[in-house]
Amino acid sequence: MLESIFGIFENINGWMIGRSLGEIFLIYMVVYVVLRIMQGTSGTSILRGLAFIIVLITIGVLFFVRKLQLFTIDWLITEFVPVFIIPIIILFQPEFRRALLRLGQNPVFSMFLKSEQQEMTYEIIQAVEYLSKNKIGALIAIERDVGLGNFVETGTKLHADVSHDLINTIFWPGSPLHDGAVIIQEQKISAAGCLLPLTDKTELSRNLGTRHRAGIGLTEETDAIVIIVSEETGTISTGFKGILNQGMDEKGLKKILDELFTERFSVAKSARAR
Numbered sequence: 001m002l003e004s005i006f007g008i009f010e011n012i013n014g015w016m017i018g019r020s021l022g023e024i025f026l027i028y029m030v031v032y033v034v035l036r037i038m039q040g041t042s043g044t045s046i047l048r049g050l051a052f053i054i055v056l057i058t059i060g061v062l063f064f065v066r067k068l069q070l071f072t073i074d075w076l077i078t079e080f081v082p083v084f085i086i087p088i089i090i091l092f093q094p095e096f097r098r099a100l101l102r103l104g105q106n107p108v109f110s111m112f113l114k115s116e117q118q119e120m121t122y123e124i125i126q127a128v129e130y131l132s133k134n135k136i137g138a139l140i141a142i143e144r145d146v147g148l149g150n151f152v153e154t155g156t157k158l159h160a161d162v163s164h165d166l167i168n169t170i171f172w173p174g175s176p177l178h179d180g181a182v183i184i185q186e187q188k189i190s191a192a193g194c195l196l197p198l199t200d201k202t203e204l205s206r207n208l209g210t211r212h213r214a215g216i217g218l219t220e221e222t223d224a225i226v227i228i229v230s231e232e233t234g235t236i237s238t239g240f241k242g243i244l245n246q247g248m249d250e251k252g253l254k255k256i257l258d259e260l261f262t263e264r265f266s267v268a269k270s271a272r273a274r
Contacts, residue, residue, distance in 0.1 A: 117187065119162075120162045120184075120187050121254060121257045121258065123163050123164045123167070124140065124162065124164070124167070124227070124253075124257065125250055125254055127163075127164035127167035127168055128140075128227060128236055128253065129250060130164065130168055131167075131168065131171060131229045131234075132234040132235070133234065134234075135230075135231060135232070135233070135234040136168075136171050136172065137178075137211055137229055137230065137231030138171040138182075138211075138227070138228070138229040139180070139181040139182070139196070139214060139215055139227075139228055139229075140167070140182045140184065140226065140228075141181050141182070141183045141184070141194075141196065141215070141218055141224050141225075141226045142183075142224060142225050142226070142227075142257075142260065143183065143184065143186075143190075143222075143224055144223045144225065144260065146222040146223045148183050148190075148224060151181075151183060151191075151194050151195070151196060151218070152183050152185070152190050152191040152194060154180075154194050154195040155177070155181070155191035155193040155195070156176075156177060156191055156192055156193050157190065157191045158189050158190065158191055158192055159188055160188065160189045161188065162187060162188065162189055167182060167189075170182055170192045171229075176193065177192040177193035178193075179193065180192060180193035180195060181193075181194045181195075181196050181214065181215075181218075182194070195214075196215065196217055196218045197214070197217040197218060197220075198210070198213045198214055198217045199214075199216040199217040199242070201213075201242075204216070204244070207232075208244075209230070209231070209232070211228050211229075211230075211231075212228050212230075212237065212239075212244065215227075215228045215237075215239045215244075216239050216242060216244055218239075219239045219240055219241055219242050219243075220241075220242040223240075224240075225238060225239065225240045225256070225257075225260055226238065226239040226240075235247060236248040236249070236253060238253065238256055
């Protein structure tokens with residue numbers, strides 16, 4: 001087996017290396033263009049995961065399986081995979097999508113290309129920390145699977161990149177949009193000054209204002225996650241599925257946002273409303 005492996009490298013010449021480099025560059029350009037087109041969507045991470053799997057299969061088949069004459073494995077890959085890959089993807093589409101999404105968000109990929117989701121998380125945390133420090137009230141809603149289009153229509157549409165400067169400007173006291181909610185969809189600030197439904201819960205603390213009640217109200221009707229900054233105390237809270245988690249810090253907020261983007265957010269990890 002070792003002789004076969006050494007033989008692979010002995011048969012490599014300059015022309016083969018040049019052709020391989022050219023093919024790699026061509027593939028790189030195609031992937032780069034596709035990533036640019038898909039920038040700002042969760043499809044970016046999915047594409048990375050899929051590309052990683054394709055590369056592994058290609059390397060496995062061309063450079064190891066066939067060179068080492070592992071005929072059974074070669075037959076399984078070339079005959080079984082093409083026939084059953086589409087039915088498998090259809091049957092296990094949700095699980096397949098989550099797996100690719102998590103693979104695409106693996107820290108290994110961060111060494112080569114910083115995730116747009118990481119950038120958005122950073123921008124949100126930067127904004128929330130500033131708002132909290134200066135006791136500026138804020139309400140941010142992040143869409144998950146259930147669409148928030150109806151609530152976007154109640155505000156001013158922006159469709160802008162998520163940045164801490166923009167968020168801070170929106171919620172600055174006196175700003176025309178500071179009283180409503182900011183809604184984030186597909187890693188974009190879709191709208192600001194949006195109206196959200198108030199919760200009917202009577203057990204919520206009387207110290208909680210309209211922003212908290214509106215945020216919880218939205219999470220009761222959708223699977224969105226909300227981030228709330230108290231204007232009176234500067235306290236940071238998050239809401240999900242009608243449950244409020246108060247007194248968040250930077251580390252806790254980042255953990256929740258990371259779980260959200262990898263579709264692993266769990267109600268069990270949130271504290272019940274006080």
